[in-house]
Amino acid sequence: MTRRIGYLLLPAILPIAVLLGYGIWSIPAQNFYFPPLPEIIGFFRDIWLFDRIGSDLVPSLARMLSAYAISIGLGVPIGLALGFSRLLRTACEPVVEFLRALPAPALIPFALLIFGAGNGSKLFVIVLGAIWPILLNSLDGARGVDRTQLDMARSYQVPRLARLRHIVLPAASPRIFAGMRTSLAIALILMVVSEMVASSHGLGYFVLQAQRSFAIPEMWTGIILLGILGFLLNAIFLRIENRVLFWHRAVTRKRPTKARSEATDA
């Protein structure tokens, strides 16, 4: 029994040790760049509970999530269409390869010119970075659909929409989800980047501004909040994925879908 508890507690040891170590080191060290832990925690409470939530956190999250939704809304249908049409796929391949390889932050100046400094440019940059894993995984998912099943459904004259709903989507969904998870991380990164350039609020703006005015503890609170955000978003996503794909996990236990190698989670 005690062995089991020890086994379960094992993963918690290192994080606690790291935090304790930093706490003990930072108080006497008085390093300007690495302020004491209690000070950071105090500032965190002052700033993020709940003073700047409405002005910085909510707009950032809203932008990120709406851009993420747009990426899914565009990426899945386009990806499926490309997966099913060989002609379209071949024709679009070079363009897709180029746009996918283009580092999305390089498009910020372009977005600023076309959409101005408002929400439009930020959404554009996030979507243009986050759509590719979803699109490419949908494409692969569509190509992986069992042809016999599709042919049979066609010969039984199952309507097109029902074929999409009952055959294509279930077969492609593990891949689509793998792409969506990658995209979530990318969307978060691009949210921060897009707010660091030409912005007046948002988390990215806050962190960079704090650094530029040498408000070091404030900067740390922003970094920590972003870390927590990344962790939480990932955890929530995994829960949803587990719920939606329970049948897949059950059928192919121990064979988690490997994201297509574009999996760029940073």
Added chain:
Amino acid sequence: MRSSVSPAPARFTDLGIRIAGVCTVLAVFELTARTGLLPRAWFPPISEMYLELGKLAFGWPLWVEIGRTLSGWALGIGLAAVLAIPLGIALGTNNLAYRLSKAVIEFLRPVPSVALIPLAVLVYGTGLEMKTFLIAFATFWPILLQTIYGVQGVDPVAMDTARCYGLPQSARFTQIIAPSAAPFIATGLRIASAIALVLAITAELVVGAPGLGQAIIVAQSGANATRMYALIIVAGLLGWALNSCFQFVERRLLRWHPAQRGEEGR
């Protein structure tokens, strides 16, 4: 590679379709600019962008900027690989160590690396070190995780057999662990390459570290839209070239591996 299995005439048609696809997109952009659908001052015709690109390509400064971006890219990935691959092998073979560090990895991995830009600027200034640090931090995680997956995925029967026959530890490593983890590590490096380029460009855009990203900002603030677009195209081509290089090397070196063979036969 998919086309390598199709007969020669089909390959030529594919090439034709691809070229047609690219030409269509280019023509659409050219027309929107020429007809004034997008204001010309903001979005010059694509032919002018390529003219500018051609002029830039013959000048020295462009290559210097590319070199600066790539040096941060290479140093960062190199550092990350040197740290992450041995650590990944250690964690992959030792279950206790893996469980101990799992929580820390799971927490640090989704932290959006760009959140660390302010910190990196404080500690390392705005030069190459800052870029290297950021890239090394961001690319450390995908390489580490892929290495762990690869080592954990080693066929246990092969390992047990080797142990039964009394193969020494070093031989087990070079004969079994290294070959079967190699494709995973290669994938990790390819993912890392894309992330590293995004971060290099971001650091140059946001902080003004010298490189391609900074050149884009300079062109933008100098109201030289044509040059800005030419440089964005360069960034995309660079990403595409790096990705292709990695894919090519991966195929060459790992030709014997089932995953690669499967991909080619598809």
